[in-house]
Amino acid sequence: MVVGGWLSRLAARRPHVMLAVAPGATAARLAVESALADAGALVASSAADADVLVVVGEPGRELSGAVDEVWRELPGPRARAQVVAPAEARAAIMRAVAQLSDLGQVAEAAARRDEWRDGQTGNGMSSDDSISHAPDEDRGHGEHDSGDGGGARAGDADGDHHAHQMSHLQPDGAGHHGGDMAMPGGLMMAGRAADRDGLRLDVLQVTLGPVLADWPAGLVITATVQGDVVQAADARILDAVGQPSFWNAGDVGRRHAAAHLDSLGRLLAVVGWPAMAYRVRRLRDGALGEEPAEMVRAGLTAVDRRMRRSWTLRSSTDGLGVLTPGMVRDLGVTGPAVSAVDSGGDATARWQYWLAETDALLAGRFPAEGSGPRGLGGRAASAALLAAASQLMVGLDIGGARIVLASFDPDPDEVVPVPAPRTVA
């Protein structure tokens, strides 16, 4: 027990925290991120790496299901906290971390068995962990499978579909075979279809989100992939609230600047530059707080220089997700994404435009009337960005697709609830 207590004290010095953010909780998320940075905590990239699950905001029924699934996947010792009001963030995190050190935790974790452990197969359960934490999806598989010819998915095939334990790598309906054949872990054989190179490759459905690091709140993208190349992407926001964006209130100029910095931080995290993402997010917190604009601008200048000079950064965003004038027209995209079309329209052009506009906003330029940080008319702007991103993901690998999404960075808070899942093929 002496060793246990000693270990637990050491272990609590750097907790790994996973965030599950509900749409409409941007203010609480910012407070949590800032509190975590102050505490020196690490934001975990997967459930296996997390000690603490912080639920930010009030998830609806669907998202709650996904959050519960993630909770089951935390190895333990583990603690869970919910932050609804921004002011609660610090205290809630402290409480959760203190719970981690509880000596009973190790025994509790040891006694808990992964429910999928003992080969309980044949029930369509295949929660192979954190590739994504798919929501319960008892509404309408039929609608969902559009685009690829439809058909039963593995879970339905054996008629014992567990609502919360959706597979993450599911065979797609197209070319589905072996519907009655129980495979190890309840997983089914993948169907096959011709890919872009004329090969016949497995077709899988990969669900990205809704609980994923550096990912828009509540967003779920169901991607049909061959190899790791996205063939079709279907995006929707779980439990969307459709409220006015956090980024459009208060001191609008600074808010917009902070919105761009928030987007940049997410993009940098996705391209795998955590140190720079951290710097940018601290600037964002400064822009939202009391810090003089000149100080934030000075920090931004240094960041701007580093980012533009980084050959590796440009090499990973160049030529990705090129937005064409035709798409701008068809989808009604507005805002920075359109302004970046002239300088190439790719992900690089978009982050460079964010940098330039942030500096201008901090220097005192006032945003155009009626325009949010993501374009005209709030809701429409983010919905258009999401549509553009899901179209441009097609043909890219998962990594490229995530960069494209992050380079548009739709704000899920703004997106209005949609009764049926939307499909972009």
Add this chain to the structure above:
Amino acid sequence: MPALAWAAFVAAAVLMAFAAFAAVLDGVFDPVGRSGGLGNRAGRPVWETARLLRQRRRTTVAPDALLWRIGTAGPLVVALLMVVVVPLGDWSVADPAVGVVWFNALDVALWLLVWSAGWGTNSGYGLIGGYRFLAQVLGYELPLMFALTAPAVAAGSLQIGEIVAAQRGLWFVVWAPASLLVFLAAVTGFSVWGPLAYPAGPDIAGGVLAEPSGVDRLVLLAGRYALLAVGAGMATALFLGGGAGPVLPGWLWTVVKTSALLAALVAVRRRMPLLRADRVMRLAWLVVLPLTLVQLLVVSVVAAGRG
């Protein structure tokens, strides 16, 4: 035989000390938690180890347990096998006639091991991570082989002791700097580190690191640091004259040089974002491979001229 066992034990202890040093440096270089003070960041490997020792090992649905275990332990085992031929001053556990080939063969074993670490979890992200590693290997492996060839050609031997001895007059870094740089880049490649950590990318929730927890994760992460450390040690022997240097004893020179290289390898992680495998491929085949070949040509001509 007991003497050899002791030697192996000492080499392993030295390697793990360097791995711990790398982990400490990584904490120190991290901008996150600057407010917590230096001690808090330098002690990070201790907090992380304690955390992972307390943590439960979890499983996934229908994992390929054998491959997963092999992949988890693999990098650490490979690093321990590599360090056998890395000299500390004049001393090494073994100095076989084919020391360079031994090192290279072990690094090739990582192709299978890192891939299994991803594949064995039966998780989509792990799987993608494993395949990303193979894609990355196609980029860095040939340049690595040609980079290893340069000191061997210059010394006219594949024996690491001979290569170190051949640098008495002039360190190979002076006339094969490109080989050293390419070698170090390849070390980050097989250690899944810095710009070449794409197989463990944050965009795929940690890829090969997405699923392991508890002791499994500890062993995998320790293996990663150990590979970086053994790579720095090998670079010291092949390019920086091993234990050669004035005043200080040979072993201390090895420690100093290895630490400096290791610090550079650790620091690079904070300096730039990840390189995607397709970009690595283009860079490796269009720029780095020709560069290493030209470097090898230069070394060969000089060696022939001397010989």
